[in-house]
Amino acid sequence: MDFSVEYLEIDQLRALQSERLMNLIDYLEEKSGFYKGKFNELGISSQDIRSIEDISKLPITYKQDLRDNYPFGLFTVPKNELQRIHCSSGTTGRPTVVGYTKEDVDLFSEVVARSLYAAGARPGMQLHNAYGYGIFTGGLGLHYGAEKLGMSVLPISGGMTTRQVDLIMDFKPEVICCSPSYALTIADEFAKRGITADEISLKYAVLGSEPWTEIIRSHIEEKLGVHAVNIYGLSEIIGPGVSMEDFEEKGGSYIWEDHFYPEILDPATKQPVPFGEEGVLVITTLTKKAMPLLRYWTNDITSLYYDKNSKRSMVKMKPIVGRSDDMLIVRGVNVYPSQVEEAFSHVKGVIPNYYLTPVEKEQMCVALDIDLEIDNDFVTSQNFEKNSDDYSNFIKNFEHTIEGEIKKRVGITTNVKIHAQDSLPKCEGGKINRILKKK
Numbered sequence: 128m129d130f131s132v133e134y135l136e137i138d139q140l141r142a143l144q145s146e147r148l149m150n151l152i153d154y155l156e157e158k159s160g161f162y163k164g165k166f167n168e169l170g171i172s173s174q175d176i177r178s179i180e181d182i183s184k185l186p187i188t189y190k191q192d193l194r195d196n197y198p199f200g201l202f203t204v205p206k207n208e209l210q211r212i213h214c215s216s217g218t219t220g221r222p223t224v225v226g227y228t229k230e231d232v233d234l235f236s237e238v239v240a241r242s243l244y245a246a247g248a249r250p251g252m253q254l255h256n257a258y259g260y261g262i263f264t265g266g267l268g269l270h271y272g273a274e275k276l277g278m279s280v281l282p283i284s285g286g287m288t289t290r291q292v293d294l295i296m297d298f299k300p301e302v303i304c305c306s307p308s309y310a311l312t313i314a315d316e317f318a319k320r321g322i323t324a325d326e327i328s329l330k331y332a333v334l335g336s337e338p339w340t341e342i343i344r345s346h347i348e349e350k351l352g353v354h355a356v357n358i359y360g361l362s363e364i365i366g367p368g369v370s371m372e373d374f375e376e377k378g379g380s381y382i383w384e385d386h387f388y389p390e391i392l393d394p395a396t397k398q399p400v401p402f403g404e405e406g407v408l409v410i411t412t413l414t415k416k417a418m419p420l421l422r423y424w425t426n427d428i429t430s431l432y433y434d435k436n437s438k439r440s441m442v443k444m445k446p447i448v449g450r451s452d453d454m455l456i457v458r459g460v461n462v463y464p465s466q467v468e469e470a471f472s473h474v475k476g477v478i479p480n481y482y483l484t485p486v487e488k489e490q491m492c493v494a495l496d497i498d499l500e501i502d503n504d505f506v507t508s509q510n511f512e513k514n515s516d517d518y519s520n521f522i523k524n525f526e527h528t529i530e531g532e533i534k535k536r537v538g539i540t541t542n543v544k545i546h547a548q549d550s551l552p553k554c555e556g557g558k559i560n561r562i563l564k565k566k
């Protein structure tokens with residue numbers, strides 16, 4: 128594979144993006160009733176878009192637009208030119224549908240292959256693909272990308288954790304991909320069997336599809352003996368492979384901006400924020416054929432940055448803090464589950480398997496109940512008799528320490544309840560929902 132585009136000089140990259148955007152607008156004027164209508168409403172035409180800098184003149188596209196045009200209204204090719212159809216994994220409302228031509232499937236494979244390479248995977252390695260196969264883009268997306276890179280794939284899909292562990296031990300793959308919460312479940316199963324990191328063949332874990340923080344990374348890296356790296360994407364744009372962390376850089380992910388042009392907009396004004404500030408990630412697909420999207424409002428909160436240690440020239444994004452619709456407002460403070468996770472990770476002995484339950488009073492969320500696990504070895508190292516007074520005081524203090532840490536870092540009131548390791552429900556494959564119903 129040729130990775131040279133990842134290293135283009137910035138002005139060459141901007142020229143490529145400009146050319147692609149202009150071609151896209153011509154294409155949409157010809158093929159998309161939906162965008163033609165939007166251009167007319169805004170009084171713009173292809174003549175107004177001369178470079179990538181003009182992108183802010185274009186309309187924003189929302190998930191609701193996809194729903195309103197369900198199922199195929201945004202497609203710009205006839206159905207017989209499609210090679211594949213996927214849907215979003217959303218559980219509310221109508222699913223959002225995405226179509227791919229053969230060229231789109233090739234593009235999807237290419238960006239996933241690039242992502243796997245950045246994650247440390249190399250041709251000849253074996254991928255244990257524990258992402259769900261089906262209408263979700265994770266399984267097939269990683270599958271085709273891995274094959275494109277020249278890897279072999281075990282299409283095991285999610286679930287049946289004992290079988291996952293058996294096959295990892297028998298087949299000795301170098302790379303695994305799944306959601307970070309499912310990687311924790313797999314890591315726990317190894318630990319339960321007394322299998323240590325040095326006995327596990329895995330070297331790289333390609334994890335995404337949900338927000339996760341450094342505490343989860345360090346648990347997975349330590350227990351599986353891997354580099355755990357973040358892969359981001361969404362079905363509306365293509366699936367996984369929109370953005371990828373490099374295994375030697377970590378901390379943020381390159382956006383493959385020759386195909387997916389990113390902007391960060393203010394959630395209220397919908398105007399671009401100054402570079403480096405946090406806001407909603409909005410993406411334009413520069414090269415897709417069956418369902419190109421202009422300025423798609425992902426709802427995901429992040430910021431863009433350049434890193435002086437970067438190997439590649441493309442822009443990076445910080446880990447997604449959360450989706451704006453997962454934001455909780457606790458006594459007026461906006462908070463995402465990942466911020467709570469980050470806050471309690473500063474307390475030694477915490478296991479990042481947790482659930483948040485908003486506590487409401489007079490229809491206002493006033494606090495969060497947090498159920499959270501404590502590390503068994505950490506408890507044992509305290510040398511308390513289980514059920515002794517010393518032990519229950521220790522647990523109470525531990526809970527208060529966590530509540531204090533969250534108050535200090537996030538500014539909200541929480542009621543923490545500690546549970547023994549492995550006692551709370553775990554991720555059984557796929558994405559986990561850490562927010563439980565309001566009390």
Ligand code: DLL
Binds near residue numbers: 215258335
């Ligand atoms: O989750 C695609 C995917 C599959 C990405 C496998 C990575 C790996 P959807 O089901 O359409 O697609 O969900 C997209 O998931 O808008 C984010 O809110 C969230 N998401 C995806 N990756 C990450 C990540 C797939 N690395 C939605 N960090 C997105 C945080 C993520 N959130």
